Structure formats: C-alpha cells, structure tokens
Amino acid sequence: MKRTFPLILVFVFGILGIIPFFVPHPVVQNADGFLRNEFLRILVAFALVLGLGSLLKVHIDKIKRRRENWQYSWILIISFLISAIIGLFGGVRGTGILPTSIGSFQFDIWTIYWNVVMPLGSTMFALLAFFMASAAYRAFRARSTEATLLLAAAFVVMLGVLPLGDRISPHLPSFAQWIMDVPNVAGQRGILFGVALGALATALKIILGIERSWLGGGRE
Amino acid sequence: MKIIETLTNIDRRIIYLILLIVVLLPLLFPSVEKVRVMAPVEKLYYAIDTIPSEKAVIVDFDYEPQTAPELDPMGFAILRHVFERRIKLLVLSLYVQPLGLAQNALTQVTEEFNSVAKTNADSIIYGRDYVFLGWVPPPIIPILGMAESITSVYTVDYYGNQTDTLPLMQEVTNYNDVGLLVSLSGSDIPKWWVAYAQSRFGLPVGAGITAVSASEFYPYLQTGQFSGLLVGMKGGAEYEEMVERTLKIKVRRKASEALLSLTYAHLVMILFIVIGNIGYFAKRRKK
Numbered sequence: 001m002k003r004t005f006p007l008i009l010v011f012v013f014g015i016l017g018i019i020p021f022f023v024p025h026p027v028v029q030n031a032d033g034f035l036r037n038e039f040l041r042i043l044v045a046f047a048l049v050l051g052l053g054s055l056l057k058v059h060i061d062k063i064k065r066r067r068e069n070w071q072y073s074w075i076l077i078i079s080f081l082i083s084a085i086i087g088l089f090g091g092v093r094g095t096g097i098l099p100t101s102i103g104s105f106q107f108d109i110w111t112i113y114w115n116v117v118m119p120l121g122s123t124m125f126a127l128l129a130f131f132m133a134s135a136a137y138r139a140f141r142a143r144s145t146e147a148t149l150l151l152a153a154a155f156v157v158m159l160g161v162l163p164l165g166d167r168i169s170p171h172l173p174s175f176a177q178w179i180m181d182v183p184n185v186a187g188q189r190g191i192l193f194g195v196a197l198g199a200l201a202t203a204l205k206i207i208l209g210i211e212r213s214w215l216g217g218g219r220e
Numbered sequence: 221m222k223i224i225e226t227l228t229n230i231d232r233r234i235i236y237l238i239l240l241i242v243v244l245l246p247l248l249f250p251s252v253e254k255v256r257v258m259a260p261v262e263k264l265y266y267a268i269d270t271i272p273s274e275k276a277v278i279v280d281f282d283y284e285p286q287t288a289p290e291l292d293p294m295g296f297a298i299l300r301h302v303f304e305r306r307i308k309l310l311v312l313s314l315y316v317q318p319l320g321l322a323q324n325a326l327t328q329v330t331e332e333f334n335s336v337a338k339t340n341a342d343s344i345i346y347g348r349d350y351v352f353l354g355w356v357p358p359p360i361i362p363i364l365g366m367a368e369s370i371t372s373v374y375t376v377d378y379y380g381n382q383t384d385t386l387p388l389m390q391e392v393t394n395y396n397d398v399g400l401l402v403s404l405s406g407s408d409i410p411k412w413w414v415a416y417a418q419s420r421f422g423l424p425v426g427a428g429i430t431a432v433s434a435s436e437f438y439p440y441l442q443t444g445q446f447s448g449l450l451v452g453m454k455g456g457a458e459y460e461e462m463v464e465r466t467l468k469i470k471v472r473r474k475a476s477e478a479l480l481s482l483t484y485a486h487l488v489m490i491l492f493i494v495i496g497n498i499g500y501f502a503k504r505r506k507k
Contacts, residue, residue: 118288
C-alpha cells in the first residue's frame with residue numbers, strides 16, 4: 001500500500017494533467033481550472049513547508065554528524081532564521097506585525113533584498129567573467145579541425161555582437177547572426193527533439209508506474 | 221623557449237587584473253555606443269508597436285539580481301515604449317525574487333513620465349494605465365489560469381488591491397485581451413510561455429534573454445513562436461536605440477553605455493585566446 005497509493009495518485013493526476021490539452025469540453029476545462037487554482041495552490045503550500053523542513057533537517061543533521069563543510073550549514077540556518085524572523089515581523093516593506101525600524105533603517109524583506117540579495121547575487125555572477133577569461137585562455141586551443149572551427153565561430157560571434165564588428169565590416173554582424181540562425185539552430189533543434197522525446201518517454205514511464213525510482217528505496 | 225613558456229603560462233591574476241581594468245574604465249567614464257539594430261530586436265519592437273489599442277501587453281519580469289545588468293535595460297526600454305504608446309500594461313513575475321526589480325523598473329519609468337506630464341491624461345496612473353499583478357506560485361497556475369480569468373488567478377495585486385476593482389482589469393479579462401507577452405528572463409521561462417500559453421491558447425510571446433543562454437532560444441525565433449528576441453546587453457542597447465530613434469525619448473541608455481566595457485572585455489578574451497594558441501603551436505613545433 002505504501003508504494004501502490006503513490007503510484008495510483010501519480011497515474012490519476014498525470015492523466016488528468018494531459019486530458020485538458022486535448023479535450024476542450026467545458027466540463028474538462030472547469031475541472032482542470034479547479035484542480036489548478038484550488039488544489040494545486042494548497043498542495044504547493046504544503047510542499048513549501050515540507051521543503052523548508054527538509055532543508056533544515058538535512059543541515060542540522062550535517063552539523064550533528066560533522067560532515068564535510070558542516071560549518072557552512074550554520075550560515076544557512078542562521079540566514080534562514082534571520083530572513084524568516086524579519087519576513088514574519090517586518091513584512092515585505094515594513095508591513096509586518098511589529099515595527100522593526102531603527103531610525104530610517106527598516107528591518108524588512110525589502111532591506112534584505114536590496115542590501116544582501118542584490119550585491120551577493122551580482123557579485124557571484126560578475127566573477128564568471130574572470131573565470132571565463134582565464135579558462136578560455138587555458139583551454140580554448142585549435143587542437144583539431146573541429147576545435148579550429150569552433151574557435152573561428154566564437155571569434156565571429158564575439159566580434160559580430162559588438163558595435164566594433166560593424167566597424168570592421170558591415171557583413172560581420174550579419175554573418176554572426178547567420179551562425180546563430182542556421183548552424184546553431186540546426187544543432188539546437190536536434191538537441192531539443194532528443195530532450196523532448198526523452199522527457200516524454202520518462203514522463204510516460206513515471207505515469208504508468210514503470211519507472212519507480214522516485215518512490216525511494218523503501219520496502220513494499 | 222622562455223617566451224613560449226611565458227605565453228602559455230600567464231598568471232591568472234594578470235588576466236583578472238587586465239579584465240578588471242578594461243571593464244571598469246568605460247563604466248567610470250561612460251559614453252554611448254551606437255549600434256545597428258538587428259532583425260530579432262526590430263521584430264519585437266514592431267510587435268509591441270502594432271498592438272491594437274484594445275489589447276494589452278504583459279511584461280513578465282523573471283530575472284534575478286545576477287542577470288539584472290543585462291536584462292534591466294531591456295525592461296526599462298520596453299516600459300518606456302509601452303507607456304509612450306499608451307498601451308495597456310500588466311506586469312508580473314513567476315518567481316518571488318524578481319519582484320523587487322520589477323517594482324524598481326516600474327517606479328523609475330513612471331516617475332520619468334509623470335515628472336514631465338502636464339495633465340492627468342498625460343500621466344501614467346496605476347490601475348488605469350498599468351497594473352502590477354505580482355507573484356502567484358507555482359508558475360503553471362498563472363500561465364494556464366490567465367487564459368480563463370486574470371483576476372481569478374491574481375485576486376489581489378502586488379500592493380494588496382483587489383484586482384477586480386481596478387479600471388484596467390475591467391478591460392483586460394484574459395489572454396483574448398492580450399496582444400503580446402514579453403518574458404524577460406535569465407532562465408528557461410520564455411519557453412514555458414511558448415509551451416503552455418502559446419501552444420494551447422495562441423498567446424503571442426516575445427523574449428529578452430541573457431547572451432550566455434541565447435543559442436537555445438533561436439529555434440523558437442526561427443519558427444515564429446517568438447515574436448521577437450532581445451539578446452544580452454547588445455539586445456538591450458538595440459532596443460534603447462529603437463526607442464530613442466523612433467519615439468524621441470532621450471534618457472540615459474545603460475545598455476548602450478555598457479557596450480564599450482563589453483567590447484574591451486571581448487577583445488581582451490580574444491587576445492588571450494590568440495596568445496594561448498600562439499604559445500601552444502610554438503610549443504608543438506618545438507617538440
């Protein structure tokens with residue numbers, strides 16, 4: 001029963017998710033609307049609580065067992081608690097249940113967003129440019145014909161997307177655009193077909209109960 | 221021999237330092253780079269420009285602080301275009317993080333317009349000209365649900381107002397009243413709009429994406445599933461160029477200013493790749 005019930009649930013809701021795409025009848029569409037607008041929202045709220053609980057459990061466990069890099073779990077837990085407290089009491093923009101400001105400084109989600117999330121996020125992404133430059137210098141070698149072609153295409157696209165490319169030759173941006181529009185699209189389309197067919201096969205296997213690894217390794 | 225060794229083993233800190241200088245200098249002394257507007261950007265511009273007056277445009281701000289330098293200028297330029305043409309506007313995010321950036325863009329652009337407005341009709345007024353719907357999780361609910369009724373998915377807007385009391389929402393009830401949706405994102409989100417909202421309900425979709433993810437979006441442009449595509453800083457700069465040239469809106473063009481940084485950074489990368497290859501071939505010949 002422990003495994004059968006989830007399998008039945010996945011089968012029923014998997015099929016219910018597919019049918020509205022093919023049956024435009026109002027009864028089906030209304031049922032789909034109800035499932036999405038009412039049912040799914042409640043489900044997501046539970047999933048959120050479950051997810052947060054699970055996240056905390058994993059990191060508390062990591063600290064207890066002193067697993068590799070366990071110190072970082074403290075940062076996560078402390079940040080989690082601070083954000084939760086500020087969010088609960090300060091609200092999004094000082095609209096929480098308690099006044100949480102000192103002078104003009106407000107402890108609310110907006111403050112965290114602009115003073116913590118923004119600079120940290122931007123910093124992480126900005127570092128990419130340095131790593132990319134260093135990695136390209138070390139690894140981007142014309143070792144074979146394919147690598148040389150890739151290198152040439154990269155140079156054309158890199159220059160073509162810049163105003164400088166237009167100054168070098170008015171054909172360069174058009175050529176860069178052609179590389180993106182034709183050879184790139186041809187390759188991407190092949191990948192897309194492969195991914196779509198793979199996803200379809202996996203989804204069907206899960207809905208029909210053939211693929212059961214998502215159930216975990218518990219006993220029947 | 222020593223030269224070859226030096227060419228193939230430049231210390232990474234030197235690369236970082238040079239890159240830092242070439243990126244930083246043009247940002248400290250900004251100048252606007254003129255760009256040639258390419259077809260994908262032009263397509264999106266005219267897709268917005270030709271939206272019938274009874275229809276609205278939805279702008280989906282779905283990028284996070286990491287990708288804001290690339291995508292913010294697109295968002296600002298599109299908002300300016302939409303407000304200048306007095307097209308009805310709905311703004312939303314499928315995730316919670318981009319809400320702050322969306323609100324920031326809306327506040328700044330509405331202030332730009334309202335600071336020069338002489339009458340009430342000239343002003344950009346919340347509820348009449350635009351509505352900030354905010355965020356409803358999970359993403360599939362608004363994407364599919366707005367086809368039936370926007371106000372039943374977003375019962376309250378970002379500011380807590382009942383959406384069905386806002387004048388604009390009396391005119392825009394579902395996708396039938398929407399001429400175009402523009403998704404600005406650093407992830408796969410524009411594809412979701414195509415997969416769920418366009419394939420099932422025929423909603424026209426345009427996209428603004430980061431340069432690093434551009435290659436995977438071109439198939440959708442070629443098939444016409446995207447009404448237009450803005451790619452990276454250059455896409456933003458091209459849209460800014462279109463807005464300035466056709467609508468005569470003269471404001472600070474952040475993407476166009478950043479292009480010089482991007483140019484130098486690309487040149488430095490090309491230079492280092494060339495140096496690395498010279499060293500590699502010299503070493504190979506020696507062997």
